[in-house]
Amino acid sequence: MDKRRAVVIGSGVGGLTAALALHRSGWQVTVLERADSLEPVGAGIGLAPNAQRALDVVGLGDEIRSLAAWQGEGGMRAPSGRWLSRTDASAAAERFGGPLVLLHRAVLIDRIAARLPASAIRTGCPARLTDPGTAGGAPAVVATPAGAIEAELVVGADGIHSGVRTALFPDAPGPSYAGFTTWRVVVPAPDRPFPPHETWGRGALWGTQPLKDGRIYAYAAATAPAGARAADDEKAELLRRFGDWHDPVPEIIAATAPEEILRNDVYRMADPLPAFHRGRTALLGDSAHAMAPTLGQGGNQAIEDGVVLAHHVAPARDLGAGLAAYTADRLPRTSAVVRKADRVSRLMSLSSAPAVAARDFLMSTVSRLGPGLVLRTFDGIADWRPPGATYAAGTTEEAPGTRR
Template sequence: MGRCAVVVGGGIGGLAAAIGLRRIGWEVTVVERAPVLDDAGAGISLHANGIRALEALGVGAPVRETARAQYTGGTRTPGGRWLARMDGAALERELGTPIVGVPRAALHRALRDALPSGALLTGEEVLTVEDDPDHDRVRVPLGDTVLESDLVVAADGIGSLTRGRLFPRHPGPRYSGSTVVRAITDEPVDAGTDFELTWGAGAEFGHIAFADGRAEWHAVLTAPPGLRHRDTLAVLRRRFDRWHDPIPQLLEATRPETVLHHDVHELATPLPRFAVGRIALLGDAAHAMTPNLGQGACQALEDATVLAAALATAPHVGAGLARYDAERRPRSQAVARAARQAGRLGAQLSHPVAVALRNTAMRLAPSGVTLRAVLRHADWQPPALG
């Protein structure tokens, strides 16, 4: 009898984990609490490590078909002055692939399409996982039914109920100090560059250009948690009306009902391990980080690939999870620390003197410094899955 797993959460990490486990011969059921998968979300940048993970999982091609390579762009001031240029061609030479931008919905669809019909259960919330060492199987109650498996992968996001039960004394997610508003333009726009960030005092605005001509934009603001506006888009249009082009144009090309607003939380206190018994934590449930390096999804994809590879060769589930924890915890937590530091030097920096010093340092830094900063996290090779 083959091994089987239950994956809790049908996001990027959970779907990728299911694909990886199926590639090594496991039967997998993904349980998602949302009743309808509406593919909510805006855009995402995938660095080489994320793309390599997708290739190892066998879904690189369909994602690339909907992606746009990021060759041009960089970081600017609100007045439009360049602080640092992005050299996408140099990254491609170093890593074999440029960073790409893709609608999050397209990535979700590519991952779902790689799973067989019936593998994804929607509208079901996992409230508890019963991992009794005296029994051979892990039990996942779902209403009147119970799923039994050899492994449970908790990919249920930053608010993971499973993580809370495994580590009841862990403080859980912490508000980062920033809130993010994002959307995709309703029609094609001339964004000027493939990817861009603009840093002001206590604020950041960025965009990702898509293959179909539309663009995703995001605004990161230093604000109290829970602060919301009756008309968020109108507030942003006033806030950024004097910032350089194409920022006002991107906001004008957006419908108010498509705007998403979320406070940014992170697991500032690292978990002591990513696996307990026959339960593995993955993605944001294990290492939720701020988005400042664009590595959140990439790290979840790495998790999924390493988990499958570790279980493929391990003599038993416990040994595989021990290897997964040993490989993934140090790296993902180091990336999370770097992302937090990047946020402090970016959108959260507000004192005029500090902003001026940062801007001067960025302008004077050799181009190789920026390249090495990206390579530090993106230059990762996935294990073989067969």
């Protein structure tokens, strides 16, 4: 029998993970990307153990773990440099079953795409869902410049302003502004070593994290009106906001060219969708549950989505029941992560001196009581395990790293 066809709209981390998981489980997969290449818009991405275990399902987990750069202590600091809390990499790995891996988004995209057939990815191909199909009957239909494509499954992975989401749920509330903007850069590492850190100030934060290739991924966030931009350039804006913070923050800003700085306002979906599927069409990643980056889980949850979707719609299973199971698995979990990320965002956004002092005191107190209390923030998130078989291994055993 011919393979069932799946069309994935969007070639971000979640879309490509879904494409690879579907391909490994027996689907004929086509990825449609409107951009002319797979060069990702973005800088770094942090993959927590939950995403690494999801990547085990498609045979990439150990390859990604080998890129971990964080060793020893790190933690949270105040702009003066004072440590608010400390966390050890080995303690985090022991608690959650793996290290935190920071890497450039382009590296992750390349590693996933390389495992797909070259003919599976079509760049320069904008796509629009014209019919979501019916699970037990008509196929879904996607319009492209080259003509319509019919498919047994369509996956909307087209980002926070998803056209697929709008087509499926036109009356659902869309994403809303989270109240802050972000900057991201990747630069050569300073000459002297430093412990990785995230620094929280008044309505602002800065993170400095090492990459395996010797570069630094730095990111910043600050409360700002939606759509605001620097009158001169974003390097000057970073200097105004963070230039007097502790080392190595000023040095990293000085090493950054203005044109290399990515600035994006943060939008998230505070109101969950009624479902993550309709007919023969499913949503994943930012299309389904855009979240604030304050837990570093946006890409991680998209990767989880991809492997869970493929698990539930395996070719031997009923598609309608599989998509319903996908929604039942993913909607409660991702909604909880969205809410938790919003709570952390509110802490980060505090700007009055008394409120910031109380927040910092609480962080320091919790840290002194034990590093396990700090890590507990990620209980129920970083310890997630994927369902079903490891497709890469072709067995019914659990994926590596999932022993209970």
